[in-house]
Amino acid sequence: MSRRIVIDPITRLEGHGKIDIFLNNEGGVDHAYFQVPELRGFEKFAQGRPVEDMPQITSRICGVCPMAHHMAATKALDKVFSVDPPPAAKKIREMVYDIFTIEDHALHFYFLGGPDFVVGPSAPKAERNILGVLGKVGLEVGKKVIGLRKEMRDLMVLLGGKAIHPVLGLPGGVSRGISKEEQQRFIQSAKNAVEFGQFSLQVFNDIVLKNSQYVEWIVSDAYTHKTYYMGLVDQNKKVNFYEGTLRVVKPDGKEFLNFPTDKYLDHVAEHVEPWSYIKFCYLKDIGWKGFEDGADSGVYAVAPLARLNASEGMATPLAQEAYEQMYSTLGGKPVHHTLANHWARLIELLYAAERMQELANDQEITDPNYRVIPTATPNEGIGVVEAPRGTLFHHYKTDEKGRVTMANLIVATQNNAARIAMSVDKSAKGLIKNGQVDDGILNMIEMAFRAYDPCHGCATHALPGQMPLLVRVLDAERNVVRELKKN
Amino acid sequence: MSKPKVGFNWLASCGGCEEAIIDLNEKILDVVAAVDIVFWPCAMDFKKDDVRAMADGEMDVCFVNGAIRTSEEEEMAHLMRQKSKILIAFGSCSHMGGIPGMGNFFSKDSILKNSYQESPSTINLDGTFPQMETITPLGEVELPEFLEYVRTLNQVVDVDYYLPGCPPPVRLITEALGAILENKLPPKGTVLAPDKALCDECPRKETKPDKMEIAEFKRPYQIIVDSEKCLLGQGLMCLGPVTRAGCEGVCTKANMPCTGCQGPTSRVQDYGAKALSGFASILTSMEEKDVEAVLDSIVDPNGTFYRYSLPSSMMFKSLGA
Numbered sequence: 001m002s003r004r005i006v007i008d009p010i011t012r013l014e015g016h017g018k019i020d021i022f023l024n025n026e027g028g029v030d031h032a033y034f035q036v037p038e039l040r041g042f043e044k045f046a047q048g049r050p051v052e053d054m055p056q057i058t059s060r061i062c063g064v065c066p067m068a069h070h071m072a073a074t075k076a077l078d079k080v081f082s083v084d085p086p087p088a089a090k091k092i093r094e095m096v097y098d099i100f101t102i103e104d105h106a107l108h109f110y111f112l113g114g115p116d117f118v119v120g121p122s123a124p125k126a127e128r129n130i131l132g133v134l135g136k137v138g139l140e141v142g143k144k145v146i147g148l149r150k151e152m153r154d155l156m157v158l159l160g161g162k163a164i165h166p167v168l169g170l171p172g173g174v175s176r177g178i179s180k181e182e183q184q185r186f187i188q189s190a191k192n193a194v195e196f197g198q199f200s201l202q203v204f205n206d207i208v209l210k211n212s213q214y215v216e217w218i219v220s221d222a223y224t225h226k227t228y229y230m231g232l233v234d235q236n237k238k239v240n241f242y243e244g245t246l247r248v249v250k251p252d253g254k255e256f257l258n259f260p261t262d263k264y265l266d267h268v269a270e271h272v273e274p275w276s277y278i279k280f281c282y283l284k285d286i287g288w289k290g291f292e293d294g295a296d297s298g299v300y301a302v303a304p305l306a307r308l309n310a311s312e313g314m315a316t317p318l319a320q321e322a323y324e325q326m327y328s329t330l331g332g333k334p335v336h337h338t339l340a341n342h343w344a345r346l347i348e349l350l351y352a353a354e355r356m357q358e359l360a361n362d363q364e365i366t367d368p369n370y371r372v373i374p375t376a377t378p379n380e381g382i383g384v385v386e387a388p389r390g391t392l393f394h395h396y397k398t399d400e401k402g403r404v405t406m407a408n409l410i411v412a413t414q415n416n417a418a419r420i421a422m423s424v425d426k427s428a429k430g431l432i433k434n435g436q437v438d439d440g441i442l443n444m445i446e447m448a449f450r451a452y453d454p455c456h457g458c459a460t461h462a463l464p465g466q467m468p469l470l471v472r473v474l475d476a477e478r479n480v481v482r483e484l485k486k487n
Numbered sequence: 488m489s490k491p492k493v494g495f496n497w498l499a500s501c502g503g504c505e506e507a508i509i510d511l512n513e514k515i516l517d518v519v520a521a522v523d524i525v526f527w528p529c530a531m532d533f534k535k536d537d538v539r540a541m542a543d544g545e546m547d548v549c550f551v552n553g554a555i556r557t558s559e560e561e562e563m564a565h566l567m568r569q570k571s572k573i574l575i576a577f578g579s580c581s582h583m584g585g586i587p588g589m590g591n592f593f594s595k596d597s598i599l600k601n602s603y604q605e606s607p608s609t610i611n612l613d614g615t616f617p618q619m620e621t622i623t624p625l626g627e628v629e630l631p632e633f634l635e636y637v638r639t640l641n642q643v644v645d646v647d648y649y650l651p652g653c654p655p656p657v658r659l660i661t662e663a664l665g666a667i668l669e670n671k672l673p674p675k676g677t678v679l680a681p682d683k684a685l686c687d688e689c690p691r692k693e694t695k696p697d698k699m700e701i702a703e704f705k706r707p708y709q710i711i712v713d714s715e716k717c718l719l720g721q722g723l724m725c726l727g728p729v730t731r732a733g734c735e736g737v738c739t740k741a742n743m744p745c746t747g748c749q750g751p752t753s754r755v756q757d758y759g760a761k762a763l764s765g766f767a768s769i770l771t772s773m774e775e776k777d778v779e780a781v782l783d784s785i786v787d788p789n790g791t792f793y794r795y796s797l798p799s800s801m802m803f804k805s806l807g808a
Contacts (some may be wrong), residue, residue, distance in 0.1 A: 031623075041598050052706055131519060371711060410608055
């Protein structure tokens with residue numbers, strides 16, 4: 001008789017999720033399902049709403065990465081109203097976006113994913129959290145983390161009214177500018193952020209890289225998948241969070257695609273499975289071939305490691321140095337080890353801090369011309385940014401009064417969903433032997449998804465209503481032998 | 488005396504309420520020194536079974552954010568109620584339905600079709616939809632059921648207090664925690680925020696015209712907003728007059744109008760109806776054609792006035808849901 005183990009709810013992530021593990025008679029894993037059990041409905045109830053409200057409505061898809069939705073929506077509005085924001089507006093937007101990325105990446109490393117390394121994957125569950133981290137690294141370091149996060153969020157409040165669900169984005173610009181006095185505050189904080197980025201890489205180096213057991217896990221087969229990788233790059237093919245083209249590399253690291261973001265429908269598609277409410281993205285150029293590794297499968301990854309794999313480097317010096325160090329340590333590009341996402345995330349944190357510093361010191365950022373009033377009739381627009389968890393697409397169509405008639409959103413965790421499901425299955429198979437399971441092993445299975453920093457709040461923005469019931473009876477080869485339908 | 492046991496849980500929500508707790512910053516160190524957090528999926532590894540193993544009422548206080556959309560969320564609401572002495576609806580979604588509550592404008596079928604068939608990036612030729620039960624050779628894999636509507640927490644279980652806002656302002660959270668720890672909570676059912684309109688604490692208050700008159704509502708992208716003056720006075724649809732205070736005007740400070748996330752004061756039955764009648768009373772002209780012109784400038788009255796409160800509205804309640 002086969003056994004079944006359920007991890008419910010999965011923890012230290014954004015949103016809801018569940019892992020259902022089926023063991024076989026030998027005590028090994030037949031399959032582990034990574035399920036997303038909830039949905040909401042933003043794309044539908046966006047219909048009829050004034051399109052300029054989308055930056056605020058869609059920020060409620062996720063309160064952890066509201067700025068990502070806010071910014072993708074705002075960029076889509078520029079296109080909907082055919083308006084080009086003045087340089088100061090673009091710089092303010094990109095800087096606030098970098099500030100957000102800094103604090104969000106820090107949140108993941110110290111609060112969500114980091115406890116697995118800092119406290120240890122098998123530590124008692126009451127300790128595997130930020131409190132355990134504080135206990136391990138000391139209150140002084142803890143206060144440094146909390147202080148930096150507060151500093152970044154206060155700057156977001158200054159510009160966006162709220163850090164959670166900001167209000168600064170408008171078609172053609174931003175709702176407020178930056179004064180010369182305020183600029184000094186941004187310059188000082190950017191300096192602190194750069195130091196914090198270096199400090200965090202040092203913490204990673206000391207705690208993770210100097211622990212041979214952790215390094216073994218990072219490079220182990222249980223946490224490795226060879227897939228395509230996608231990320232926004234600038235004209236020099238360097239990582240950029242705010243704008244650029246979408247570059248996709250093959251599992252061997254060679255360029256496969258580099259396309260303008262408004263062509264996303266030519267290259268990205270979503271697949272539906274009956275056992276999860278999340279949809280699974282794949283490369284349309286290749287097609288959906290199931291939950292498979294390799295160049296013949298359309299599965300791709302986004303998020304920090306994927307962005308670094310999909311780029312040819314970082315556009316700032318300290319981050320570039322850290323980028324080179326990671327690839328030389330892990331054996332060159334691309335890196336396929338899921339847990340290396342934590343390392344890549346901290347390299348990105350440092351890049352965001354350096355980029356914030358460049359923008360804060362840019363004299364143009366205080367230009368009072370931060371708005372252009374749109375005059376064109378609203379129509380259609382696509383906005384794309386790199387959310388901390390990966391590529392985020394917002395696409396709207398409107399009527400002539402600017403009311404939304406169609407909204408299509410593909411969020412980071414959807415892009416990653418197939419690979420995350422594969423990672424959870426593979427880690428379960430790699431870690432559970434002879435039916436031996438304890439809390440530490442189950443947590444190590446959770447580490448397989450946690451590395452992606454998945455956001456099910458985002459991934460469940462869509463909402464089905466009443467479920468038409470479909471029961472499929474499968475034979476041993478998983479061929480459908482019978483189908484029962486209701487509705 | 489042992490420390491009070493506290494839980495946090497999220498239902499159909501976005502995680503912003505969890506971030507608001509983390510935004511207590513260094514104060515969170517005081518909180519964890521004063522209480523034992525026994526459930527918090529966002530930040531800690533306790534599972535459902537840990538909660539099920541608790542005695543009834545074992546948690547002294549539980550903060551629940553998010554609306555109720557699925558059978559699982561309904562079940563969790565009951566579980567949290569059963570295990571808590573004090574249950575607090577935390578944030579707009581659990582308080583009034585919140586932004587996801589706008590899902591109640593649409594039929595379930597239309598939403599389902601939109602997501603899994605009509606979406607331009609979805610390719611679903613064989614018409615697959617998520618199922619409550621999927622039979623695999625290994626056994627059944629289940630998903631929760633989608634319920635008819637989005638509901639507020641108090642439409643599903645008894646609620647003791649409400650912390651309004653999307654998300655609740657940190658100051659209100661701090662005050663509520665203080666009141667709990669000092670055992671100074673107000674009467675059951677109280678909304679833990681000032682019972683007055685936002686205009687009262689808006690930094691632009693002094694510039695509010697004595698006699699407000701609106702001939703046409705402007706949309707925020709259509710004008711350059713004066714950063715000092717009353718936003719409603721500039722013709723923007725600012726919901727400050729009909730919205731509960733407590734946020735200190737965070738949006739108006741950032742040059743954008745209030746959209747009403749804190750909900751109404753205690754004297755209002757239905758937020759949207761109150762907002763509509765309030766704005767009707769400040770129109771410059773009562774001539775039918777002029778009124779129509781003003782109404783035309785509100786391109787989406789439903790979504791504007793019921794943005795956060797549709798499930799708690801009289802209109803929705805009258806459906807008997």
